[in-house]
Amino acid sequence: MPEIKLKNVTKKYGSLVAIDHLSLSIKNGEYMCVLGPTGAGKTTLLKLIAGVVRPTEGEIYSDGQSVNDLPPEERGTALMFQGFALFPHLTVLDNILFGPLSKGVRYKDAFKIGMDTLDMVKLGRRARSYPAELSGGMQQRVALARSLASGAKTLLLDEPLGALDARLRTELRRDIKTLVKDLDLTAVHITHDQEEAVSIADRIALLRDGKIEQVDTPIDFYRHPKTIFAAHFLGGANLLEGVVRRVTPEGSVIDLGREIDVMVSFKDLKEGKLVVVGVRLERTCLRRAAFRQNSLLGRVEAVRFLGEFIKYDVVLDRIESAASCKIPSKSPEKFGAGEKVYVHFNPDDCVVFPSPRLGLRKEIEVI
Ligand SMILES: Nc1ncnc2c1ncn2[C@@H]1O[C@H](COP(=O)(O)OP(=O)(O)OP(=O)(O)O)[C@@H](O)[C@H]1O
Ligand SMILES: [Mg+2]
Missing domain, CATH: 2.40.50.140 (Nucleic acid-binding proteins)
Structure with missing residues (x-):
């Protein structure tokens, strides 16, 4: 459950500034939702935290230590995209064991971790199924279990529920939030669904043109939008x-x-x-x-x-x-x-x- 801090971070792709001198603190155990229009830099922000892309300028810290030079696999983060690709030819359990085994964990230990995480996402009984035999929501939970089994303490979720139907989305987002809280993880969750953000986030970060427009609790966003854009984008206003x-x-x-x-x-x-x-x-x-x-x-x-x-x-x-x-x-x-x-x-x-x-x-x- 690390605390993540970005200090004056800029990410440029050539001359395009995707993240612009952005500072943000995500607290220990916090569930942070990130909202913003398309191209605002949301995915880039997650990739910076995950270490998949490196900042052009600025520092990223995890629990006070700079992680700028740490490769993604040593950051304790798990990045989950909407298309959370599971290996189709591997069973649910083998999908989950893949991470620990490739890190050199012994099979017996990896197996225990795998079954424990599967139980956590309530799929222990489907360990031997193949991904194609599961519903979209179940596959989502396998992907989550896979991230957890790899020892991630920070979940970075990029529109993880985007492809699912409304009822399942509501159910799963509650599951993810509960899991994050129960396991004392930190989560950064990008969504385009305001209602989703408002219902699960401890705080919401609204991004615009690579900058933070406002970071606040959902209720403070509603009551005290700091800018016209924030009022308009989140909740809407006359x-x-x-x-x-x-x-x-x-x-x-x-x-x-x-x-x-x-x-x-x-x-x-x-x-x-x-x-x-x-x-x-x-x-x-x-x-x-x-x-x-x-x-x-x-x-x-x-x-x-x-x-x-x-x-x-x-x-x-x-x-x-x-x-x-x-x-x-x-x-x-x-x-x-x-x-x-x-x-x-x-x-x-x-x-x-x-x-x-x-x-x-x-x-x-x-x-
Ligand atoms: N690999 C890349 N090379 C060049 N430009 C990129 C690259 N990745 C992102 N960008 C640009 O950086 C800006 C921010 O992109 P990003 O993917 O972070 O936006 P986003 O907020 O996630 O948008 P969306 O809601 O559409 O997913 C965009 O202008 C995008 O075109
Ligand atoms: Mg994106």
């Missing part, structure tokens, strides 16, 4: 551009233009400054009548049933913007497409960001 008109003891008035303003609780703002107000979709609601403040007139454009929530997309009147909200499906109040509504939110639920240099649209453009 984003409204405006100008700080007045700062009062109760909060600040943000002018959205066309004589529409909203109140935010933030007071640490400068009058005249261009800002973006962010409100989580779950903290936004719809009303049929206007409220005294923070009520934006609009028209429901789309209604989508999302299981626990109903998501309403609203085109706002007068200001060139749209807003969405997620209302619990069990709420008795329902709205129809085309209906005139007021989008409402609380000043306390607003986050205020400085207006991005290249404009809001550019800022949240995710390739």
Whole structure:
């Protein structure tokens, strides 16, 4: 269960900067999920920790010791890709024994390690099966057992559940998390599935252009996104551009233009400054009548049933913007497409960001 530290690490492929002066600490026994748009450098980050690629600059430490010069096999890490290839011609057990045996562990000892790890992933009874005879989820667990049997203390998982169906994903991610905690391992898990990250991560690292945008617990990401990009990428938010008109003891008035303003609780703002107000979709609601403040007139454009929530997309009147909200499906109040509504939110639920240099649209453009 080592602590991994990256200090000012840069990885260039020719002139392309894949990781850009990145510093990150992953604590002992921590389950860290890594999120970010495609090309952000997630896989490169894992490869750097695994030692498969070397940093162009900077240092990587494991428990305080620099591992820059250690080959991958001596780093105690196991890198698992989505295509976790098992040897198809070897049984489940032989797949697992491969690592220990090739390291010179005696067969008897390797066998014990193999059976123990198989029991851990609840596949002891399938030791003699071949990979093709197992389901996708079982194969995934064999791959995990194989990593564990090779003595890895840090699991590096690159979209390990990507190919599986939704139900199995949910089940397996819980299994992996439990295993990591029970065995006191450290895990770095790349996923593109936000819900997955939020439900299993101790902390989430959001990557963008080779840099860390934010590292935080899921709840802090939700409550205190540090940037517009973080708010937009993780969880989503309504984003409204405006100008700080007045700062009062109760909060600040943000002018959205066309004589529409909203109140935010933030007071640490400068009058005249261009800002973006962010409100989580779950903290936004719809009303049929206007409220005294923070009520934006609009028209429901789309209604989508999302299981626990109903998501309403609203085109706002007068200001060139749209807003969405997620209302619990069990709420008795329902709205129809085309209906005139007021989008409402609380000043306390607003986050205020400085207006991005290249404009809001550019800022949240995710390739
Ligand atoms: N071996 C390589 N040679 C050259 N460029 C590379 C190499 N590996 C990655 N890159 C580039 O480095 C950048 C980061 O790639 P990386 O694979 O780490 O992204 P990622 O965040 O894992 O993306 P995805 O979500 O698509 O898997 C990309 O621009 C990619 O094209
Ligand atoms: Mg990748």
